[in-house]
Each structure stands twice: as structure tokens, then as C-alpha cells.
Amino acid sequence: QDKDDLTLQLKWVTQAQFAGYYVAQEKGFYDEEGLNVTIRPGGPDIAPTQVLAGGGADVIVEWMPAALAAREKGLPLVNIAQPFKSSGMMLTCLKESGISDPQTDFSGKTLGVWFSGNEYPFLSWMSTLGLSTEGGPDGVTVLKQGFNVDPLLQKQAACISTMTYNEYWQVIDAGLTPDDLVTFKYSDQGVATLEDGLYTLQSTLEDEDRVDALARFVRASMKGWKYAEEHPEEAAEIVLENDETGAQTIEHQTRMASEVAKLTAGSDGTLDEADYQQTVKTLLSGGSDPVISREPEGAFTHIITDRALN
Amino acid sequence: MTGALAGTLPILAVWAGGWALNAWLARFDTRLTRILVAAIFGITVIVLWEMIVRIYRVPTVILPAPGQIAASFAANTAILWTDFVQTIVKGALTGWLIGAAAAILTAIAIDRSPFLQRGLLPIGNFVAALPIVGIAPILVMWFGFDWQSKAAVVVVMVFFPILVNMVAGLAATDAMQRDLMATWAAPYGASLWKLRLPAAMPFLFNGLKITTTLALIGAIVAEFFGSPTHGMGFRISTAVGRLDLPLVWAEILVAAIAGTLFYGLVALIEKKVTFWHPSQRA
Amino acid sequence: MTEALARGPFVRALRRGAGGRTLPVLTVLLAIGIVWYVAAIGMNAQWVRDQAARSDTELSIPAFIGQTLTLDRPVLPAPHQVAAGLWDGLAGQKITSKRSLVYHGWMTLSATLAGFAMGSLAGMVLAIGIVHSRAMDQSVMPWAVASQTVPILAIAPMVIVVFASAGVTGLLPKAIIAAWLSFFPVLVGMVKGLRTPDAMQLDLMRSWSASARQVFWRLRLPSSMPYLFASLKVGVAAALVGTIVGELPAGASSGLGARLLSGSYYGQTVQIWAALFTAAALAALLVATISLIERLTLTRMGLAR
């Protein structure tokens, strides 16, 4: 019988950050829902929003700041589900750089930041701290962080952006100990934003067939996520099988799967409106140059999750 | 379907019109018509681009129209200028100058030793064919994230093509010209200055011209692996992330203009320096 | 005694080497190797020192040097580490394995070949047009130069997204970037080659009242061969660069560019260098193949001496 085709564009390369989708694929959850899902890995300079706008994907995994910014640019993105409940972003600093309090110690330092649409949470945080990002004694020098944690290891930056589930552990694997480091989670700083939500175009939601397919997709994906939460080792193996670069290691992916499980825990896929408001508030509070300039409307919908969960 | 067809017709018409005009102009073959023909070709392409984007409603995030790009260019001149200085002046130009100077000096150094020439040339040829951009992440790791690492990438990228050309050029004197020097018992320095260097110029400029575009590409790509918060490569990747495609294309436009001017400048100097070479006399 | 030695086969081989290329090339390689080891020690020293300081240990000089050459994540891996990485990637895996450099090399090679085929074909066709039509010469040539100044490598990810939106995915987008880079050298070389016949050779054809087609096949094309091959070599190398960069930041999941990226992402310098050397070997292989075809063709045409 005919299956519905769906293409999912990930935000980053194949890794346990996206375990839920790979598990759903491998365990046949998508099949069961009558879906034929193609998962496209991302990369450092792939902007999922652009892929979605260009018609290269039906659903994307994206961070909410980028999605809302794109929405203001006139690309009508809608959040249809939010498998990640909490934020995994943090700033990891070398203890020897003498940073212990974000309020006072950042100025004059060099900080590594991810760009390509991932810089918004950082920019918001800095503007709440009242720090300029243009360098100088009263500001921070921003470095566009490349693909890895080298700027920290090479001491080119005092702090770099890390995810709790990934880069932080690469720093540890490289030989530094947690004692050598100081970390600042965005959620602890009150500037958490929602990560790794599922987004689609508004127009897609006007098509009843697509809505139905998306609902089935979200249902199967959440099933995958819950399975991955419970079986991190198996999830890591599945991810490894799907990694075409052959660069991932089982240890790192297993650890990542367990760390990601902490972030997905507590979400059934439904977007929590309080979290949404917190994100919007953070993004609006950006001082002279906020990421978004006004309260977005219709940036999320519960239609899909409501259907998926019933 | 018919809509697409109806859209195709004016596109074809513009193309045919531009081409016919050019075919007619090309028959005159004066300096003016040559410039005109090139310009008309370019304008035709731009008009077609604008028409295609409008007629087929190509989304801006995929391909902005030339009009939008021009508007973005005009609105962002300050940003474009900073990026230009960072990437092209500091990164590409410095790197190119250092790389070219190093290559020329190395070529002269190994020119005296046939042993070194035979050893270095095959390796140089090999390295010149390598995907050098692959070492960009390594050089960013070594030289930091500011323009120095970009210049280093450019140095490495342009070094071998220039070296190989220069060595070939220094060896490209004909036997009789060398024999003449021998009959005059010319010392090494004299035959270097008065024979080998002038004879090497056409080859050297060949290398210099090829590497102008390489230098730009190297400097821009290296910014993907870490950069400060300005620079053309930085801007391109960030603007893509922000879906500001007109800005991306404005940067591309800057790169293309700078590259063409850079190439043209080197070609102009070449014309002055190697005025005597048959290819310049045609 | 010395007389006999001087005539011995070993000495003769050495002499031939010095006159030929083997010995000089080996010498230069040796020199590079030594510089490399020294550089590896120097560049990795900082990290070893820091680690020692963190764990409060004193290192003897040999132990220090030993550590700089055996780090897991060296700033610059030592040659033997790269060799081990290469060996493991090339021979230590099933060639269908995703950890095999043969597999990734093949992914890159196939896209390179496809792109090179498209690019060189486009270059040749344009060159033929340019040589035969003055309008084309004057319109296309200046813009061909401009086309190469577009930082295609910088917008590779975007190009790939754009093609994906048109439903073109997989090998083709990379190949198109490769083609874009390789068409230019082929175009320039071929135009130059097709224009090499001197006035006398063309006049001869005229005096026999040969048709344009006969002039092309019997004069222009054969005389362009040496130029064509020289530029094909440049073109194929450019195509390889294009493919790798197309794979590099664009989320391609296989190919040497993806290996470079993921190696870089996980700080595995050995993997980066191994991928780089595989790419180098690939470049050498491609250029050597074209050289071989060149020699065969030119010998058949009597142009090789």
C-alpha cells in the first residue's frame, strides 16, 4: 500500500543528538505509521531553515531562536513539536582564565561562539549582561568557533560554546579534567531557549493529508525518543550504523545518548507554552539589537501533537 | 504548464536579442565593440536572471534577484567594506604577496642546483595538484582565528603553483641565449639578472595570474574553520544562517569584483613587463 | 679497488639516480620527513608540558619527545602516526566499511570524475565555439574569468541546498561544483591549443580549400593536444578540490571531505591527515592517469620525443 513520503532535515551531523529519529527509523516505528521517512544529516554550514524554504525537506530540526528569527524574515515556520524539554547549551571556560562569575569576569575575554543561526542565544545573554560583542575592555571578543573544541585547548579563547552532551565531553576526552574547567549553562543563567524542535512551513499545515502524515510522524518519533531514553546503548549503536562518515565512536555516542536523554526527559512532544514564553522573552530582551523585535504570532501549533497523542 | 511556456518565451526572446546584437557588433572588432560585446553579454545574463526569478517566482532564500542584491549592496556598504579589508586585503593580499615572494626566492635558490630542482619539482608539481584547502582547519588551529591563519592558507595555496612556474621559467632560456652568455664568460649574477629573470617573466606571470583567484578562495574558505566576527567567509556563512541571501550575494559580488580587478591588475602588469613576448604582441 | 667500485652496479645506479629523479626526490622527501618530525615535536610540546604541569610530573627529555610523538590528539601528528592511520584506513577495514578510506576515496573519486567529465566537456565545447565565433569569444571569455572569481567554494553549502531544493542530491551537486572549477583551465588551455596552428599551417589548408570541419579535425584538434592534456591535468586536480570542498562543510556524509570535517570536528588530527594523504594520493593517481593517456596519445600521434 502507498506510504507517505517525508523528509527530515537534521541540524547537525549524524549523532546521538538525533537518536530518537534514527531509532524510530530502524525500529520500524515510521513504517508502522505508514511513513517513508528520509533523514538528511546536516552540517556546520547547512541552514535547515533554508532547506525547508527551498523545498528540500518537509520537517526540520531547528533551535527556536533561529526559527523565530527566520519567521520575522518572512519565512512562516511553525513549531509542531518539541521533543527537547531542556536546553543543553553552555559556555565552558578554562579555570586558569580566571572566570568565575559571568556578571563581572567576561569583559575583555575572548569567547568562542557558533554562528550560522546558532549565535542568537549567546547574543541575547550578552545583551542581558550588558556586554558589547565588539571587543574592547567593556565587551567580549567573539570568535567564530569552528567545528571543534581546539580554540579552548589551544587557549585561543577563554571560553567556548559546548553542549552538555557533546563538546564538553570532547574537552574532557582531550585530557582536561572537570577541575580544569568552569561551565555556565544557559538554563542556569536564565537565558535558556528551546532547542531541537520540529518545524514545518505554515502552508504545509493547510493540507489535511500532510497534517495527518506529520501527526503520525511526530507520534512515531516520540516513540523513538522514549525508546532511546530507555536504551541509550542500543540507540548509540543505531546511530553509529547510520553514520556514513565512520568517525563516531561507540563510547562517545553512548554517553551522548544518556546526556540527551536528560534533555528529552519530561517531554511528550508537546510544546510547553511557558518554555516558549521564556524563549521569546529572552530573545526580545536583546537591548538595542534584539534577535526578534516583536512578539511572534502563530509560531507554534498544538494541532499535530494533539493528534499524535490521541 | 502554459504559464511556464508563456514565461519561457520572453526569456528566449531576450537571450536571442542579446545574442543577435552581439553577433552583429562582433563583426567590427574594435576596442569599443569588444568592451560593448562583453558588457551586453553580462547585462543579458543579469536581465535573464531577474526575469527567471520573477517569472518562476524563485524564493529569495534560494536565489535572490539582481535587484535585491544591488539593494543589499547599497544598504550594507560599511559591512562589505570591513569584510573586504579583513578577508581580501589582510588575508588574501598579504598571503599572496608573502607566498609569491617566498616562491620566487625559493625558485631562484634551487635554480642553481639541478639536484634540488630534480628533487623538488616533481614534489612541487604534486603538491600544486593537492587539495590544499584541506589543510585550512589545521592552519587555523596553528595560526589562530584572525587573518594570520587566512594568510597562511593563502601562502600555502599559492606557493607551489608559482614555484613550479618560476622554476620552469628560469630554465626556459633557449640554448643559444645561454651559449652567448657563456661566450662572454658572464658570471652567475649577470646571467640571472640579464637572461634568466627576464626570460622567466612570462612563466612567472602565468603562475601569478592563476593564483589570484586561488588566493581569494583560500582566504574565504579558511574563515569557515574559525574567524573573528567579520570577514567575507564569516559573513556568508552567518548570513545564510540568517536567511539574508541578498547579503550573501552582495558578498559574492564583492569577491567577484575584487577578483576580477586583482586578475586584471596582474594581467596589466604582465603586459607592461612582458611586452616583448609574442603572446602580448598579437 | 675503488676503480671496480666506481664501475659497480650500485654506484652506477646511484649515478643514474642523481642524474635521474629518484635520488633527488628521495633526498627531498627525507628532508621533509626530518623537518616534519622536528615540527611535530615543537608543536606538540606545549600540550605535553601543560599536561605534565597539570599532573605535577617531571619528564625526562626522551620521555618528553616520546610523548610529543605519540599523542592521541596531536597538534601535528608525526609521520609514523599518519602512516599508521593511513594503513588502518586503507588496509585495516573492509573496503565497504564506513571507516575505510577506500570507501570514502571512492565516493570522492566518483563525484570528481563525474564533475571533471562535465567540466572538461563544457570547457571543450565552449572553446570550440570561441575559436569559431568571434561573438562568442568576445562575450564569453571575459566572463569566464569573472566566473572563477566567484567564491564557489565558499558558497558550496548553499549551492548544495539550492540543488537539493530542485531535487538534485547525492553525487551530482558535488560534481557540479567540481565541474565549475575544472571547466576554466580546460577552456583556457583548449582555446590556446586550438589557436596554436600557425598562419602557414592554416594557409596550407586554405590553399587546398579545406572545409572548416576538415581544418578542425585535421589541424586544430591535433595541434591542441599537448595544451589540452596540460590543462586536463590542472582541471582534474581542480575537480578534486571542488568535490572535497563540496563535501566539506555541506553535510555530505561520505567522501574524503566528510572525513576531513568529522576528523576536524572530533579533533582527530590523525584522521584529518590520513584523509588528506588519501586525497593527495588520489590527486596523484588522477594526474598520473592523464599523463599516461597523454603519453599514449602523443606517442601515437608522433608528438612525443
Add this chain to the structure above:
Amino acid sequence: MNDVIRAEDIGLTFQTADGPVHALKDVNLTVAQGDFVSFIGPSGCGKTTFLRAIAALETPTAGRLSVNGMTPDAARRARAYGYVFQAPGLYPWRTIAGNVSLPLEIMGFGRAERRQRVAHVLDLVDLAGFGGKYPWQLSGGMQQRASIARALAFDADILLMDEPFGALDEIVRDRLNEALLELWAKTGKTIAFVTHSIPEAVYLSTRIVVMSPRPGRITRIIDSPLPRNRPLDIRETAAFIALAHEVREGLREGHGHD
């Protein structure tokens, strides 16, 4: 009427960056079927230019030029010419036989016919056995002979030869001069021949055209009183020496300064 070449008031001016160069001016000449006409004159006087105009490789800017009663271009398209250039101009990627056979291929001769003609003309210029060699494997003189064979291969009515023997030493030159005369006698071709050598011009021609430069014009046309059948030692006869003297006089006349 059997005038093969008829030039009336021919002028030819090249437009160059430094202004016009008058290569030919007021040139009048008729050449009859079976004539052997030599052109002699200082370097740059327009000999090559005139030959090229006959072969429709240049177009006169003044006067009328007809070949076999048609325009030169029509004659070219009718394949009336065999042209031997000042340099051999062999195609390096073809063997000697391949070079000689090239015009035959272009003119659509069959394979067997080609093979036979190539063998014949190579034999004529003493290159039998060298057909399989490439041009660079032959000495300069041999290459020049190959290029002569190429022009002879397709039996054009009119042979235009621009200093064909310039690169050869005296002995070989003598031999080829003899062979050319023999071929001419046998085939009755019309031959226009450029040379710098007075004895060669006198030995070969039925008419000698002496030219002077700036602008190139004909200063004398000397009809040869020598018989058509000429052994090599005719060069020691009084008639020959007198003729050579006359040509030298004509040359010296045209030679101003330089």
C-alpha cells in the same frame, strides 16, 4: 587564350598599427600556361605577398587579378594551386607519408590512389623509405623536400614555390633544381618560383621577374633565351653568365639604401 595568371595594376596595402604598408604597387604581369617564372628581389620587396595574392591568401587592394580566367578565390576553391611555403610547415603529428597524403584526404582521393601517389612523389624528391618517419626525425633539407612532395601530390595546375630550396646546401640544391626542371618538362605545369639566388633563377626560369621594395614593384621582366632543356653545366655558358649579369644589374638598380 591560355594566360594562366593575369595581373593588371595590382596594388596591395597592409593596414598596420604604424600606418599603411605598401607591399605591392602597380604590378602588371601575365603568365602563360607552362611558363616557369622566377621572382627575385631584396628581402621585403613583396615576393611572398604577390604569390599569396595569386593563391587568394591575400586580397589586392587595387587592380585586377585573374587565374585561369576566374578570381583567385574561385581558382583556390577549384584546387588549382600547389603551394610550397618558405618553411616546410609539416604537421608534426603526421608521418612524412601522412603529411603528403593530407591534401589528398582533404580533396577526397581514395585510399589506394592516395597510397600510390604518395609513393610516387616521395620517390620523386628522393625520400622513398622515409614515409614512416616523423618530421623531426629528418634534417631540415629533407623536411623541405617533403613539403615539396606534398605540393606535388595532387597535381595542381599551378605550382607556387616560395624559396623552396633556401635551407639546402649547394650540392643538394643542384640536384633538386634538376629534378624540378625535369618534372616541369614532363607535366607542363605553370610554376611561380621565389628565390634569392641569381644562378638558381637563371637556371630554372623561362622568365625572371626582378622586383624592388618600398613599395614593391616590378623593375624588370627578363625573358630567358636559354633552351628549355638545360643540363647543369649550362651555367658555365656565356649566355647564362650574361643573363645572370643582367639580373644582377636589375637587382642592384632596385637596391637603394639597405
Add this chain to the structure above:
Amino acid sequence: MNDVIRAEDIGLTFQTADGPVHALKDVNLTVAQGDFVSFIGPSGCGKTTFLRAIAALETPTAGRLSVNGMTPDAARRARAYGYVFQAPGLYPWRTIAGNVSLPLEIMGFGRAERRQRVAHVLDLVDLAGFGGKYPWQLSGGMQQRASIARALAFDADILLMDEPFGALDEIVRDRLNEALLELWAKTGKTIAFVTHSIPEAVYLSTRIVVMSPRPGRITRIIDSPLPRNRPLDIRETAAFIALAHEVREGLREGHGHD
């Protein structure tokens, strides 16, 4: 003793991919101060090779060769030679005056001296006024004359000239032949001169060396009975014709096939 060039049993073999080429064999020759020696012989007989050996551009593989009592290489370093090659070999990036002045620069002449010498020799070869032109702006013959001027500019004791007048027409050639003899008479230089032209060899030389190929050896050395002072019309005298005949005989002897 004033033997300038002394060659004893010279042999010179090139090692090539197809095996050795014996360019010279058993060549014996002494040239005295002030001699004008011409070398004549078929193409490929080793004339150029011998000249190059004298100038230390090739090294004989057998025999002894001395110049001014030293090795050729020492003589080269003492700047004993002015060499005119078979082709002009001008440096395209220098004007004609720049080309002529180049050896002077290398030998360290002062600026004023250079200017004066350049003007003088350009005048000698009839190129006054062309000093500012680039080589490609001159005809082949003019380029050849410029290269002669270059060899004359620095007053070397020994002039080695390899077919210097090959590219020139007869009239110009005559004029340059006269000029060369005049220069030789005035300066007493020793000149070694290669040519293909029998009259030229006879007209210019005090000795004519006839060579034969494969391997290149000297078949005859003919001392000229002509007086040192030679007007152009000496060429019509019986002594001249007899000498030319002797040279032709010598040449024909050495000429096997081809």
C-alpha cells in the same frame, strides 16, 4: 709562436638515446693569428660542432685543443671570443642597442664607452637609427646584422661566425662581405667562418677547410692564393673561379648520397 687555434686529433662524440653520434673525428688544424678560415661542408658535417668546441661550448672527447696557448675554457673566461650564431638569438626584451650593449655591460664597460661603441658597430652594419627598435620590429636580415654588431662590439681577438649571412639576400650579403673584410684588415682579428656558399668562402678566406660528414672530418685544407686586398670583382678572375672549382670538387667528393 702565434698559433691562435691548435687542434690535434680532435674527436667529438655525442651520446644520444639511439647510440653515439660521431660529430667530429681526427680533426687537425692550426690557425695563425690574423687568419680568416672558412669551413664549408654539407649539412650535418660538424662545422657548428667544431666552432662550438673552439668556444668551449662543447668538449672534445678525444685529442687536444688549445686557444691562445690555453684551454678553450680558459680562453672563454679571458673573453677571447666573439660568437655569431647561425640564428640571430637576440634577447626579445631588449632593444637592438640594448642587445648590442649587453656583452659590454657584462664585461664592465662604462656607460659612455658603451654608448659610443654601440653607435659605432650599429653604424658598421648599417643599422644606425634602429637602436631603439625591438628585435621583432626588424626583418630577419636586420636581426642577423644586429647579432653581428653584438659580436663585434667588445673587440674580441677571435671571431667565430656560424653562417652569419645565411638569411640575407645577395646584394646585402655582398655589402657585408666587403665590410667584414675591411674590418678584418683593419683589426687583424682571427676569424673562423662557416658558410654554405662556395663563392663566399673563396671571396673571404685565407684558408678554406672542406669537411665531409659521418663522421665529420676535414677532407681538404685549401690555402688561398688570392691577395689580402680583394675588391668584389675579384670574383670574376680566373684565379677565383679556379679556386671555387677546387672547393666544389672537394665538396662533391665528400658528398656521398644525400
